[in-house]
Amino acid sequence: MSPRAPAAGRRARSGRPVCTRVPYRFRRISVPNGSVGQRDKSVHHRPAHASYVAVVTDTLLRVAVHCPRQDRSADLVLPAGYPVAALLPALVEAVLGAGRQGAEGVRWFVAATLGSPLDPAKSLRDNGVGDGDLLLLTDEPAPVPRVRSGAPSTAVVAARRGSAVSPLGGDAVVTVSALLALAGVLGWVGWTAGQQSALWVSAAIAVAAAAAAAAGRFSPGLSDALGVGAVGNSAVTGALAASGFAWPVVVAFAAASASAMAVCLTMSLHSRAIGPPPAVTACAAAGGAVMFAAVTTAASGAVMGPVLTGVSLAALTASAPLTVALTGIGPSRHAVGPRRALAAQQLLTGLTVGFSATTAAGVALVALHRSESRLLAGLFAAVVSAVLVLRSRVHADPIRRVALTGAGLAASGVALVDVATAHPDTAPWWCGAAAAAGAALMCGRSRGRSHNPLARSVIRGAEYVALATVVPVGAWLAGAFEALGAVSL
Missing domain, CATH: 3.10.20.90 (Phosphatidylinositol 3-kinase Catalytic Subunit; Chain A, domain 1)
Known part of the structure; x- marks a missing residue:
């Protein structure tokens, strides 16, 4: 029973009204102000504890x-x-x-x-x-928040810590240009004149450049340049070693030699640096793709082009999951250090650059060996170009975006040449359409505005459609449908 109950009972027995209202109430009181008949004013009364709580x-x-x-x-x-x-x-x-x-x-x-x-x-x-x-x-400004999901590419982007590629100086550019020029001259002399000394000289240059790159006495940019030169001379050495065989065997030997040198350099440089150099990783990826295509399609170059393009596009799609698996930066790892993040960036950059180059090379091979079906080769090149250009939008690193966009533009140039060769009378119109498309692309890039969800869905759907179109068109160019028809008959 409430403590106020006895007081309420006494009021009831004495005939006075019992107050059952809550403490919050309005009480009307008269406030004299020096005038007769002034109206009463209402004053709001609250307990002290209610005001304190409020x-x-x-x-x-x-x-x-x-x-x-x-x-x-x-x-x-x-x-x-x-x-x-x-x-x-x-x-x-x-x-x-x-x-x-x-x-x-x-x-x-x-x-x-x-x-x-x-x-x-x-x-x-x-x-x-x-x-x-x-x-x-x-004790420092908080970093910009990043959304992390289970997607492999999102994990690589979320772990980004600065640039993945070392800047190239003038000495690095001169070094890589000189080494690649020497490799080209030695390859041409050994192939045309049949001089055995070209093989040994190119092998010696490759070993010397690789040793200088692995010694760690130069800047990272110069070490990358030496590594690229060593890989190029190794490719020439492998090609000259198989000079008496058919050209698919020569290509396979050159790619195998370049891949072996690139893998050795990657392991050597990774042991003393943060991660594998992107340039050497790109050479290894390109050499592996070319070797696979040459070994699986030793019959003709018309088959090697579509196979190389398809393998390179599949490898581009698998580059992000492969990077996450090799560097261990998936969602299961709660904290990713700067060294591991930079290693993932370097690996993904190298794989993207290498497979982009082999994709463009496959499109060029199709154009060279399909002179009787120029329109179909042009359609194949145009579809591959669309895939590469649209794929560049999902990468945040400028090196990867430039590599994908450059390979896509090269493929579009091959498509334009194919169509112009097949129908010279329509070549000016196709050139004008290509110029308009390039201008629209540049305007869209220069504005820097993000697309709305509907536009993103449309672009993603266009990329999927173009990627799905590559498979049947490539199989048609490789003669897979003709082979199936012959088997069924």
């Missing part, structure tokens, strides 16, 4: 403050109307301990979970902080 709920915030660097957290009740700058010393002392804010000259930041720092001149309420929010206390 003020407390409006002026205090319960938040959780976490310091990622020291892995310390604290649940605090902070005034909502104080500036963030005035609260910083108390926050540091509450989270890290007394005296920590003055131990060294450190500038502290308070940020929300989305990564945007709070304005120190404004209060918590003005910064949009609500009751129960999580705040980050850091």
Whole structure:
């Protein structure tokens, strides 16, 4: 029974009315103001404890403050109307301990979970902080948040830590140009004149360049240039070693020699550096794709072109999952260090550049060996170009985007040459259409605006349709349908 019950009983026995109203009520009282007949005024009366509760709920915030660097957290009740700058010393002392804010000259930041720092001149309420929010206390600005999902390519992008390719200087450009020029001259002399000395000279240059690259006495850019030169001379050595055989065997030997040198350089440079050099990885990927196509299609070059293109496109699709598997940066790993992230970037860049180059080479082989069906070869080149250009949009690294776009433009050039050769009277119109498409692409890139979800879905669907069209057109060019018809008969 309530303590007020006896008082209520006494009022009832004495004949006075019992007050059952809540404490919040309006009481009408007369306030004299020096005039007769003035109207009564209503005054709102509230208990003191109700006013205190209303003020407390409006002026205090319960938040959780976490310091990622020291892995310390604290649940605090902070005034909502104080500036963030005035609260910083108390926050540091509450989270890290007394005296920590003055131990060294450190500038502290308070940020929300989305990564945007709070304005120190404004209060918590003005910064949009609500009751129960999580705040980050850091000694550096919080990084931009990244959405991480289970997609392999998203994992590589989320682990990005700067550029994956070392800048090339003038000495690196001169070195790689000289080594590749020597490889070309030695290959031409050994193939036309049949001189056995060209084989040994190219092998010696390859070994010397590889040893210089693996020694670690030069800059990363110059080491990459030496590695590319060693791979090029190794390819010439393999081609000259098989000069007496048919050309598919020669190509297979050259690709195998280049791939072996690239793999050796990758293992050697990876042992002393952060990750495999992208240039050497690209050479290894290109050599492996060419060797696979040459071994599986030793019959003719007309078959090797579509097979090389198809294998390269499939390898481009599998590059991101392969990078995630080799470097271990998948969603199962909660924290990815900068060395592992940079190694993943370098590996993915090398694979993308190498397979883009072999895709363009496969399209060129189709155009060279399909002179009787120029229109079909042009259609194949156009579809491959669309796949490469549309694929470049999913990469954030500029090197990979340039490689995919360049290979796509090269394939579109091959398609234009095929169509112009088949129908010279329509060549000007096709050239004008290509120029208009290039201008539209440049305008879209220069604006830098992100597409809406509908446009993204349309672009993704166009890429899937183009990728699905590559398989039947390539099989037609390779003669697979004719072979199936002959077998069925």
